[in-house]
Amino acid sequence: MAEPARQIQFGVFFQGVNFSTVWHWPESGSQTDYESFRRVAQTAERGLFSAFFLGEGLRLREHFGKIHDLDVVGRHDAMTLLAALAGVTDRIGLAATLSCTFNDPADLAYRLGSLHLLSDGRAAWNMVTTHNAWTGENFRRGGYLDAEDRYTHAESFVKAVFAIWDAWQGEIADRRDATAWADIQHPLAIQDEYYDIEVPRLLPPVPGGRPVTFQAGDSAEGREFAVRHANVIFSAHPEITDALAFAEDIRARSRAAGRPEHDLKTFPGQSFILADTLAEAQEKARYVQESQVTPETAVKYLENFWGRDLSEYDPDGPFPDADPVVQVTGSTRGSGFQLAKSQELAKTWRAIATEKNLTLREFVIHQTGQGIGRGLIGTPVSVADEIAQYVERHAVDGFNITPWLVPGGIDDIVNDLVPELQNRGIYRTAYEGETLRDIFGIPADSPSFAPVPAGIL
C-alpha cells in the first residue's frame, strides 16, 4: 500500500467529565446542554474535522465515596447524543467510546449500526477495555474483569460485533417487502469462551460497511489488539518525539502482523493555546493551567490514584513520600489504578517529579498534559509550523483536540489555524468521498475490514 499523502487531520474530543476543561470562566458554557455539543460539532465540521469524539465513563468519578466535587459532573450517553448531532451535521464522523467490558455485542452492534445507518456511514467506535471494579459496581452482573483478561474478552467481543455487522451487509431484494426481510433474517450463531448467542438481522446494509474503529489503551496487549482490529489509535502520546516513537512502534507491529504499515492511523490527544504573539500565548497557557489545576485539584488528583487522604501535603511542596493504599479498588478509589499498578505508578511519578524538580501541583500540571512545553502553544503561524514538522516526520496522522474551553474552544483553531495549514497544503480543503472511512482515508481492502475467519464463531 502506498504511503498516504502527508496531511494532518483533526478530531475534537468533547471531554465532559474532567477538570482540564475550564468550566468557570465567563465564556464557558454548559457541559451538558445540547447547545454546547451542537456548537462544537458544527464548528468542527466547518473546520473540516474528521470526527466529533466522545469518551465514556459509565460511573461518575467519586472521591472517598462522594461524587468528585472538583470534577464537573454529568455526561450524556454517547449514542443518544451522537444521534441528535447526526441531524444537525452532514459529513463529520460521530465517534463513541463504548466499553467492550460493560456492553453486550449484539446490543452494541445494533445501536451503533443504527447510528451508522441514520448518519449515512459516519459512525465510529472507540473500542475500550475498561475493567475496573469501581465501574463494575454499576452493573447487575457484578464484579469486573481481571486486568489480564481484558483483551482476551475484548477479542471475543469485537469479533462478535464485526461478524454481526458483516452478516447484515447483504442487500435486501425489496426493503418494503416483509417476505424479503423474512428471507434474510437467519440468526447468526456466535459461540466461544465468553458468548453463546443467536443474533437475527435487524437492519438493512450499512453504507461503507462496518463503522470506523478506534482503540485507546497503551499496554503492549492494547497495541497488538489495535493492530488486529482498529483503524485509528487514540493515543496519549502528543509530544513529537514521543508521538514518532509511538507511531514507529505501531508501524513495526503492523509489519510483523502482515498489515501495511500506514494502514493503522495514530491520533494522539492534543491541546492548543493560540494567541496573536508568542508571549501572549505563553501567558494565556500559564493562566489556563492554573485554572485547570488549582492547589486543591492537584492534591485530589493524586488522592484518586493513591486511595488515601493526602490533605496533609502542601500542593506547593515536594511530591508525597507516602505510598498508595494496597487494596482492591473500591468506590472510594475513583478511576485510579489498582494494586501493584498504583505502586508502580507512584514510583514512576515520584522519579519524574524528582528529576524535573517539580512540586506536587507542578507535577499534576505536567502529568495532566498541560505543563509548560506540552500542548501546542503559540500563534497560528508558529503552531502551523510545528504541525508541519509532525507531518514531515510522519509522527501522527491526526490530533484529537481536547479544548480547554467549551463551547468556544475550537473557534480560533478553525478560524485561524486551519487556513494556515491549508496554505501549507497539509490540511484538507474539502471532505473526501462519501463515508467516514473515506474521510479517514482507509481503503475498503484494509485488513482491519477482513471478515472474521470462519471457525472462530
Ligand SMILES: Cc1cc2nc3c(=O)[nH]c(=O)nc-3n(C[C@H](O)[C@H](O)[C@H](O)COP(=O)(O)O)c2cc1C
Ligand atoms: C487516550 C486514552 C483514552 C481513553 N479513553 C477512555 C474512555 O473514554 N473510557 C474508558 O472507559 N476507557 C478509556 N481509556 C482506557 C482504555 O480503554 C483501557 O481500558 C486502559 O487504558 C487499560 O488498557 P491498557 O492497559 O492497554 O492501557 C482510554 C485510554 C487512553 C490511552
